[in-house]
Amino acid sequence: MEEVAQNIETQEYFINMGPQHPSTHGVLRLMLTLDGEIIKKVEPHLGFIHRSIEKMCEKDSYQQVVHLTDRMDYLGCHINNEAVCLTVEKGLELEVPERVKVIRTIISELTRLSSHQLWWGVMGMDLGAITTFLYGFRDREMITDIFEETCGARLTMNYNVPGGLMFDIHPNFQNRTKQFLEHFKKKLPEYDELLTGNVIFTERTKGIGYLSKEDAISYGVTGPSGRASGFSCDVRKKNPYSAYDRVDFKEILFMEGDCFARYQARIAEMWESMKIIEQLIDNIPEGEYKAKTKAVIKLPPGEYYQRVETPRGELGVYIISDNKKNPYRVKFRSPGFSNLSALDKMARGFKIADLVAIMSTLDLVIPDIDR
């Protein structure tokens, strides 16, 4: 038998994964070079959902640019909005009221929680556990209700405007958020019972898709995926914006760099997010919900850059202004794009089924990659 196997000539072959594949969570096409079931190379092909958001920004006013960023990383849309607003405020040298900073921080953390909940549900589903999907969405529903009541939309909220917020928080906001925290503190341990300890799940994630710290840095893998490889890159700690300088939270670091570490990093981040919200929810300062801005915003000529921490990693917004009412050039450094670039490195030598687990733990959102 051995002899036969040696004499058979094998050859590598290509296979397309996507653009319509349930585990790519969107229209991403991966060209896989395979040797049997072992992955030799992964080449992502992008562009299926490219809407030229950066170009569209060039004809929009600064107020209008904000709503386009909802359509990038739609699971972290509030944070994207905030990033644009912070950049514009930096250009205007505008100090926003304390109330705005605190509300923005609370809603950002709620966004992070809802994104991680959805990720957890989908990750379980990718690896064959449909139950998690329903449980993740159950808890996420409470957050989308909070958003719907205060911001008016569940997903594409567009709640930030340059200078502050679109409207003040709803009178029910604090109560609902506290109710949610109370509820979710009981439910998060369920997540661990359902998935974290599950033998099938751990077998499929432990030791899979290893990414070293050096590689994480050189590929620019940020967010929980980078921190699971020991790369300390939390913008909220390194370069605090809004109200992150006054809250006490830990930067989650894991050293293993495998799928299970990335999974644990996100679960641990949910606890930290709840801690941040708890510190702020009773201390929202009184005051205006928006600083005064002109109806037509013109940034002084120059270049402005602001980075924020989205659920997927570091989002950078770069605006060049030539003193007109619309930006000369806008560039988004989206976390998904850089994280995807490390996929090849992580997947080599593993099997196709492992690739699904690796992509899940990278938490890719395709419109964020393509923009």
Add this chain to the structure above:
Amino acid sequence: MLSSIKKYFSDIYNGVKSLFTGMKVTGHYVTHPSEIITQQYPENRDTLKMFERFRGEVVLIHDENNEHKCTGCSACELACPNGTIEIISDKAIDEETGKPKKIIDTFVYHLQMCTFCNLCILACPTDAIKMAQTYEHSVFDRSELTKVLNKPGSKIMQGIK
């Protein structure tokens, strides 16, 4: 040899135990149906109420006399990022002063292009438009989504400048 056999069986034990831990959670919900939060949509259409800020579609507010507050200033049209609103204006004679003034002829709203960003509502100087809490927008033909918001025969309220 002995230790590997021991490990083999302890792995099986721990594996099965972990599966039962998960099943305990799901079993809890099977026996506690009151904790299930699923809504029976569309059966609950009559009782389903959206939050007051929910952005369903843009409407022009009309009062009981079929009067609205829109002056035809086009501020909403300019604020809209994607050309969803088209104001077609007309000239009329102001009854009080006798001077010509601008009024709206048709307020066209393309629901299919709207991103529900709320910028038009913020831009309107007379609060003539608002977001309605409607939520079922699917139609059989795309042209049904292009709407005229001012009702036939409606006119502007007195005293709105």
